[in-house]
Amino acid sequence: AAGEPWAEPLSRLCPGAGDAAAEERSVLLANRAACHLKDGACRLCVADCSGALELVPFGIKPLLRRAAAYEALERYGLAYVDYKTVLQVDCAVQAAHDGVNRMTKALLEKDGVNWRQKLPPIPTVPVSAQTRWSVPSAGAPGANTPPATAPRGEPGESTAAGTERARTLKEEGNELVKKGNHKKAVEKYSESLQLNQECATYTNRALCYLALKQYKEAVQDCTEALRLDPKNVKALYRRAQALKELKDYKSSIADIKSLLKTEPKNTAALRLLQELNRA
The missing domain is CATH 1.25.40.10 (Tetratricopeptide repeat domain)
Structure with a gap:
């Protein structure tokens, strides 16, 4: 890929930018990983994303790109772990929800109902990392604090509001089940689960899927x-x-x-x- 316009500057910047902030190098690696992914160079993409995550753990972009590369390499367990990690950082990332659903189906077909037992461990994302990725940082000073352009409130506040909304959506789903409208109920339960993963909501949606x-x-x-x-x-x-x-x-x-x-x-x-x- 020597002829690619991005290859030369990044190959110079990434390994030898000793004075640059770790965050800036992490962004450069994640960007180069996106180019590798586009070119189908999945192993190079994984290597760059892993490098970016070593510099700055729990970055959404490198996690998503590494998950996509693992998925293309049919390493579904590793892709599942990365998609799940993204959802710990920010539960509103739709691409990660979709990825988890795809990987669950793939792993279920590949390994049967006990597929979870074969999974590598899913890392626990510290609370400090759960609020810092509201806007991708460009390595600016003070990038560890959430940017003022995207206030997310106190973590507890948004969680409480999300849980309440999830409960309302679940109850709306329950009412639709009583009316026999299972298809519409599935939509309500799916919305609810994006906000709060609750056991009863999963079993209720399973009932609809059976129907x-x-x-x-x-x-x-x-x-x-x-x-x-x-x-x-x-x-x-x-x-x-x-x-x-x-x-x-x-x-x-x-x-x-x-x-x-x-x-x-x-x-x-x-x-x-x-x-x-x-x-």
Whole structure:
């Protein structure tokens, strides 16, 4: 890529800019990574993003670009971790929500229902990093503080407002389910989950997906619910229902048996187990 207009200045600036601020070099590496990604040079993109993140941890742009490169390299577990990390920094990044959904489907198909057990650990983003990325910094002095152009309020404030809005959206979804409008309810639950990942919202959306015969999505939502609450009876039952429809009888039976450890006399579960044993 020697002929590329960006290659020469960056190759000079990045390695040898000892006096430049770490933040500035991080931005340069992230920008070069974007060029590598565009050219399909995914491994070079990963290397530059990792370099940018070593200099300034939890930058949204290098995380998203590295996730996209991992996705192109079919390293779905690593892509999932980066997309999830972005959502810890800023839960409103739609590209990261979309990426998580794509990776969940890919990993579910590749590794089955226990795909989470094979994931590398997801780093915990410190609160200090959760407020600093409201506007991409160009390495200006004082870039560690959120720019005045994009005030985000106190972290607690926005979280409380988001949680309240999420609850309202979930209740609107519940009302739509009562009316039998599962498709519209899915939209409400999806909006709610973008603001607050709650176990009950996942199991409610899974119920809608079952009604809409979208069984893979139902499995995915129940798996998310069980990550939040490993013994959740509704999540185990609904995932077992979805797995039965997908003809994955072995996994379905395993879920029902887990459920029955918590509720041995659950009649719906016992009935489903009888059906599965006949299947």
